[in-house]
Amino acid sequence: GNSVTQxxxxxxxxxxxxxxxxxxxxxxxxxxxFWYVQYPGEGLQLLLKATKADxxxxxxxxxxxxxxxxxxxxxxxxxxxxxxxAVYFCALSAKGNKLVFxxxxxxxxxx
Amino acid sequence: xxxxTQSSRYLVKRTGEKVFLECVQDMDHExxxxxxxxxxxxxxxxxxSYDVKMKEKGDIPEGxxxxxxxxxxxxxILESASTNQTSMYLCASGIIQGxxxxxxQHFGDGTRLSIL
Numbered sequence: 001g002n003s004v005t006q007x008x009x010x011x012x013x014x015x016x017x018x019x020x021x022x023x024x025x026x027x028x029x030x031x032x033x034f035w036y037v038q039y040p041g042e043g044l045q046l047l048l049k050a051t052k053a054d055x056x057x058x059x060x061x062x063x064x065x066x067x068x069x070x071x072x073x074x075x076x077x078x079x080x081x082x083x084x085x086a087v088y089f090c091a092l093s094a095k096g097n098k099l100v101f102x103x104x105x106x107x108x109x110x111x
Numbered sequence: 112x113x114x115x116t117q118s119s120r121y122l123v124k125r126t127g128e129k130v131f132l133e134c135v136q137d138m139d140h141e142x143x144x145x146x147x148x149x150x151x152x153x154x155x156x157x158x159x160s161y162d163v164k165m166k167e168k169g170d171i172p173e174g175x176x177x178x179x180x181x182x183x184x185x186x187x188i189l190e191s192a193s194t195n196q197t198s199m200y201l202c203a204s205g206i207i208q209g210x211x212x213x214x215x216q217h218f219g220d221g222t223r224l225s226i227l
Contacts, residue, residue: 004153030212043115043201043218044154051213089153096160097142097205097212101153111128 002027002094006102014108019077021089021105023064027069031092033057033066033073034099038087047075047088082109114138117202123147131140132222136142141207143185144216145169148199160185161207176194187204192226199223 007022025033032051036044048057050066050073057064064075073090090102120132129189142161146154146169155171156176165175174196178186185204189196200223203216 027150034215036215036218041218041220045218046201046215049213049215093212096167097207098144098156098159099154099216103151103153 002031002092002100004100004102006090006105008027010103010106010108013080013107015056015082015109016079017104017109017111019075019080019084019107021075021088021090021107023073023075023102024071025073025090025092027092027094029095033064034091034093035075036061036088036089036091036101038104039100040086044089057102061108066102080107080109082111085109115202115204115219117200119222120220122222124192124224126144126192126194126226128189128192130192130224131225132187132202132227133201134181134185134187134219136185136202136217137166137183138203138204138217139182140217141194141214142205143204144203145175145185145187146201148201148221149206151199154201157187157209161172178188194212194226197224197226199216 033045035050037047048059050057053068055066091099115136144159145157160179176188202219205216
């Protein structure tokens with residue numbers, strides 16, 4: 001079946017630190033991979049996506065590369081800001097236009 | 112921009128009540144989804160609908176039902192609310208695209224439901 005595993009949080013970083021949030025998946029077929037972000041009190045917003053192996057998605061300084069050989073889609077940012085504090089969800093597209101989500105990783109950035 | 116609007120941000124109900132959560136999208140999307148979000152469990156799919164009057168069970172449909180009478184509106188119904196249904200509920204919409212969509216779903220801001 002389909003599943004997504006994310007690193008447990010919370011992840012606490014100082015401003016301007018390097019961020020990595022690990023995401024691995026198991027899937028049948030040819031899924032697309034997504035990172036969503038949820039700011040406090042809000043719904044989920046798409047952060048970036050990749051639709052096939054070796055694709056790199058990027059947005060707002062965040063990047064993730066679709067690695068089929070390691071079944072991974074790790075999220076990275078070179079220099080985090082306090083405003084990046086949020087919950088980050090990795091997800092894959094499943095048959096029938098559905099999404100399968102990881103458990104979410106809380107990121108806290110201190111000034 | 113796509114807008115998905117959920118009728119309530121916060122809701123408090125009593126055990127045994129019938130509860131309605133409403134969701135409206137303005138982008139003419141075929142697909143609509145209801146999730147519940149719980150700490151450490153991520154988002155779990157309750158029900159989804161790919162067309163008016165069509166519905167499909169997700170991963171945790173027990174204790175819930177849905178209604179889609181119009182394309183833009185998708186309602187989640189708790190038939191007889193119980194305390195274990197206290198959660199954050201998120202509605203989403205999206206387009207239909209092949210078997211494995213590469214298009215994102217668009218989410219509302221959520222309804223935090225407490226059952227006392």
